[in-house]
Amino acid sequence: MKMPTLDPRVVPTERWLWSMPPVPAQQHSVPLLIVGSGAAGLMAALEAAQHTTVIILTRGPLLQSNSAWAQGGIAAALAPNDAPASQVDDTLIAGAGLSDRVAVEALVAEAPDLMRDLLAAGVPFEHTRDGFALGLEGGHSHRRIVHASDATGWAVTSTLAELVRACPSISILEGYQVVDLLGDDGTCTGVRARDGSGGWHDFHARATILATGGAGALYGLTSNQPAALGEGIALAYRAGAEVADMEFVQFHPTVFRTQTGKG
Incomplete structure (x- = not known):
C-alpha cells in the first residue's frame, strides 16, 4: 500500500499512540493481510485466496460489522x-x-x-x-x-463468512485490535496488533488492505455497530495517507432514546 506524502499544510499527528510492548511482539509473515470483516473485507479475501494466502484480522467476532446489520x-x-x-x-x-x-x-x-x-x-x-x-x-x-x-446485510455477510471459513487459504484471527501500520517512507509493510489476551503481534505482509468501515459509532445515538469507530481511517492518516470526505456520516432516521437510555 503506497501512502502519498502529506500535504505540507496538514498539521502532523502523533504516530505512536501506544506504549511499546514490554516483551518483543510475535512476528508473522503473510502475502496478504486484510483488516476488517465486513462485506468488503470478506469479498476481498475470497477473491485474493484464489491466488495467495490471506489473513483476516478483525477486532470482534467475524460477523460484527455494519455490513451484517444492514437491512x-x-x-x-x-x-x-x-x-x-x-x-x-x-x-x-x-x-x-x-x-x-x-x-x-x-x-x-x-x-x-x-x-x-x-x-x-x-x-x-x-x-x-x-x-x-x-x-x-x-x-x-x-x-x-x-x-x-x-435482512440483506446479514444474508450477504453470513454467506460470505461461511465461504471464508471453508477456504483453506484464509486464516481468521478474531479479537485483534490493530494499533498501527508498519513501514516507513510512505510504504505499508503490515500492521501491529494486540490480541484479546494483551499479547502483541507484528504482521508483515506484501500487501495490506484496510476494510475497517466508517466512524458512525463515535456518536451517542447511532444504528452503527459498536466497533465502527473510524480506527482504520485514523491508522492510515497517522501513517501519512490522505483521507477525504470525512464530513459525510450516515445517520439512520429511526434511532431514538429509550427509557433505559439506549438508542
Missing part, C-alpha cells in the same frame, strides 16, 4: 427497462451534486455483475422465475433494489 437492499440496474446511466443520474441528484461522479459510475457499472456473483455464491436474494425481485426505494426512478427479505 434494506442493494441498488443495481438489472431491470429490462432500466439502464446504468439512469441510476447514475438518480444517484447524483440524490447526492445534491456532492457525489464523486467517477466513483458513482464505477459503482453502478459493477453492481449488476456483483449481484449475480453473490446470488451464485448462495446469498438468498428474493427472486422470481424471471430473475431478481426488485424493490423500489426513494430517489430511484426504476425498480432496482436487490434484497433478502429485510
